[in-house]
Amino acid sequence: MQQQRMKQQQALMQQSLLQQQSLYQHPGLLAPPQIEPILSGNLPPGFDSSTCRSVYVGNIHPQVTEPLLQEVFSSTGPLEGCKLIRKEKSSYGFVDYFDRRSAALSIVTLNGRTSPIKVNWAYASSQREDTSGHFNIFVGDLSPEVTDATLFACFSVYPSCSDARVMWDQKTGRSRGFGFVSFRSQQDAQSAINDLNGKWLGSRQIRTNWAAKGACSNDDKQSSDSKSVVELTNGTSEDGQDKANDDAPENNAQYTTVYVGNLAPEVTSVDLHRHFHAFGAGVIEDVRVQRDKGFGFVRYSTHSEAAMAIQMGNARILCGKPIKCSWGSKPTPPGTSSTPLPPPTAAHMPGISATDLAAY
Structure with missing residues (x-):
């Protein structure tokens, strides 16, 4: 199955390559002549791309080969070099062009459109703030x-x-x-x-x-190559990611439960389930409320889903009170049942109007 998916992905990349090549064979279709990518906040302040001829490529499928990467990026111009750094989940690489315009064109035409990969200017880590x-x-x-x-x-x-x-x-x-x-x-x-x-x-x-502490930290540790170029895209953080203890909840994949505090006395487990289900952060597996103590717990199927729920749910109003979201105090025990809860329905929510439901 994985091999079949990989073949399909390679076919899509090669199809995109053919489409790009047909475009470049007709320079008159490239308008305006001087194509310039929009600079993002991920670049160093004052970054000058006027002489840059190298691009960073992120979010590459782990089974993509260096020759295939080279083939795709040579569609915008001749390459001086190409380097692929393989990772288990998502590889990345660097492509060097002979001229700057070919590099700029690769950012404009290939970023997010093939694979979908992330393409941006490459720069030395010493340039980054x-x-x-x-x-x-x-x-x-x-x-x-x-x-x-x-x-x-x-x-x-x-x-x-x-x-x-x-x-x-x-x-x-x-x-x-x-x-x-x-x-x-x-x-x-x-x-x-x-x-x-x-x-x-x-x-x-x-x-x-x-933002909660550690919310911007990298999923994967930064890797340095001969150019000492840092990862720019794919939802990752800057060089100075939070160096918190690896056993802390935000860095431990076994933590999948969200603690929800400052609950109003009338909030039930059904109310809490409906509230968090509306966020669409992920698959909810369990919801519990300690009504007499004013707090509850929402367990998700994965750590990343719980992290997203914490960010989306913190300070949201529920029954007139802003709830407080953080990590549960204990990791989810291995072997815990991972059966998703069925979505809450109107029949299970007495007193909820169609207007209330539409708000979610």
Whole structure:
């Protein structure tokens, strides 16, 4: 099955290659003549791409070979070199062109359109600003069309905005509907939260809040190559990712339960289930409420789903009170039943109107 999927993916990449080549054989179709990719917040401040001839390629299927990568990227111009760094989940690589325009064209035409891979300018890690000590905010309810560049443009009205990342699904290449923005100034970060919460970005009203510690950290540790170039895309973090203990809940895949505090006395397990189901963060396997103590738990099938639920649910209003979301105190025991709960229905929610349901 995996081999068949890989063959299909290679066929798609080669088909895309043929389409690109047919385009490049007719230069008159390339308008305007000078194609320039939009710079995103993931590039170092003041980054000058005018002499850059190398691109970084992320989110590459682990079974893609270096010759295939070279074949696809040679569609925009002759290559000086190509290097693939294999990883178990998602590989990445670097492509060097003889001229800058071919490199720019590869970013414009191949980013997110083949595989879907992520393509951006490559640069030395020494060029990048260290944002590990910056202040991070969470931005939720993002429209599918919002990119890193769009998000950065929105928040760069604040002078100290240093980075913006949309979180992407590695399998589908689509936005997961939320991202993170970094600021050098805590005051600017707070102002952004206050000023932009509920404002329209694209086709949706965004939500802003402080990011939980470790929320921006990399799934995979950074790897250095001969160029010392850092990973730019694929929903990963900057060089200075949180160096928290690997056993901490945010870094331990065995933690899949969300603790929900500050619950109103009338909140039932059905209410809590409906509330979290509406977020669409993932598959919910168990919901429990301690009504006399004002807290409850929502268990997800995976660690990443629980992390997303924490970000999306924190400070949301439930029965008139802002709930507080964090990691459960204990990891999910091995062998725990992983049967998804059926979606909550109107029949199980007395007193809920059609208007209430439409709001979700």
